[in-house]
Amino acid sequence: MELRLEIKPFSFHLLKPIQTSQQIITRKEGWLIKLQDQDNRVGWGEISPLNSSEVNQCKKILAKLGSSPTKESLESQIKTWPGPIGFAFGAALAEMNCLIGDGTKQKWLPVSSSAVLLPSNELELLRCLDYTLENQYDNCTKALTFKWKVANYSNEVESVLLQKILKKLPNDALLRIDANCGWNRNQAKEWAQELHQEPRLEWLEQPLPVGDIEGLEELAQYIPVALDESLIKTPSLRKTWKSWQIRRPVLEGDPRILLKELTNKTGYRVISTSFETGIGRRWVEHLAALQQESSTPTQPGLAPGWLPSSPLFNKNPRTVWEAA
Numbered sequence: 001m002e003l004r005l006e007i008k009p010f011s012f013h014l015l016k017p018i019q020t021s022q023q024i025i026t027r028k029e030g031w032l033i034k035l036q037d038q039d040n041r042v043g044w045g046e047i048s049p050l051n052s053s054e055v056n057q058c059k060k061i062l063a064k065l066g067s068s069p070t071k072e073s074l075e076s077q078i079k080t081w082p083g084p085i086g087f088a089f090g091a092a093l094a095e096m097n098c099l100i101g102d103g104t105k106q107k108w109l110p111v112s113s114s115a116v117l118l119p120s121n122e123l124e125l126l127r128c129l130d131y132t133l134e135n136q137y138d139n140c141t142k143a144l145t146f147k148w149k150v151a152n153y154s155n156e157v158e159s160v161l162l163q164k165i166l167k168k169l170p171n172d173a174l175l176r177i178d179a180n181c182g183w184n185r186n187q188a189k190e191w192a193q194e195l196h197q198e199p200r201l202e203w204l205e206q207p208l209p210v211g212d213i214e215g216l217e218e219l220a221q222y223i224p225v226a227l228d229e230s231l232i233k234t235p236s237l238r239k240t241w242k243s244w245q246i247r248r249p250v251l252e253g254d255p256r257i258l259l260k261e262l263t264n265k266t267g268y269r270v271i272s273t274s275f276e277t278g279i280g281r282r283w284v285e286h287l288a289a290l291q292q293e294s295s296t297p298t299q300p301g302l303a304p305g306w307l308p309s310s311p312l313f314n315k316n317p318r319t320v321w322e323a324a
């Protein structure tokens, strides 16, 4: 079946840069796609890579697709594409085929709460922690959850900061510590020893480099370990990793797979943003809402407060399309 494909580029700056041990993200760029079939059913998608080499790869694939690809050829190619473009077409096909959408059995679900992403600068971090505890603690019905990205400063500096954070953290709040691959085995072991009896630690996220699965497995015997970057690099780990999995729908490829996992209430999945427009965000929120129904509900990582306010982040895909 021949489809009509329209593509529009978008870009935006984050309100403040995100610093990880691997990169500083200040800006996002990508493409929105609109697929339409002969019955005028429409599906929307977003190609939203995090690094520039993937932007170039996606650009080449888009150039070859033309404006009237067939549904069959798209379905057969999705699995072979980089995750961000796989997401866009999987999402658009799902919506066009009425697998999801407000007129279907699977209506878009919103999500109302998120973990708080702490800034990496110490002063700002402590200020954000205090502010959130003062303003959100009493009216938060779920565990107040903070995410802290480490391996940005020396281990000594960050160990001292850890103690300051723990001192402020109420007994029923939770802390996720994300090293973004930035520790070696010795450093990870030191942090695990420090924290393995800490009930407020939710997990250590990607403490070791993507390929050190043996080290990650060993550490996971001792303390909860969430995989993030390893799952993007080696998608088969999504089938085998038993502990927490950080799932970033917009980066990981065809979202119909994750939709099925969460519809089946599979546990230990955490839904996380990779800073997408309103088109991708509908999926992120929907999947995060389904996660709340799983056997292991936990706060999604939606990084509230890092995106500017603009029609590009509207929930109506047509508004997003017009704003790009």
Ligand SMILES: [Mg+2]
Residues within 6 Å of the ligand: 178, 180, 205, 206, 228, 229, 246
């Ligand atoms: Mg992470």
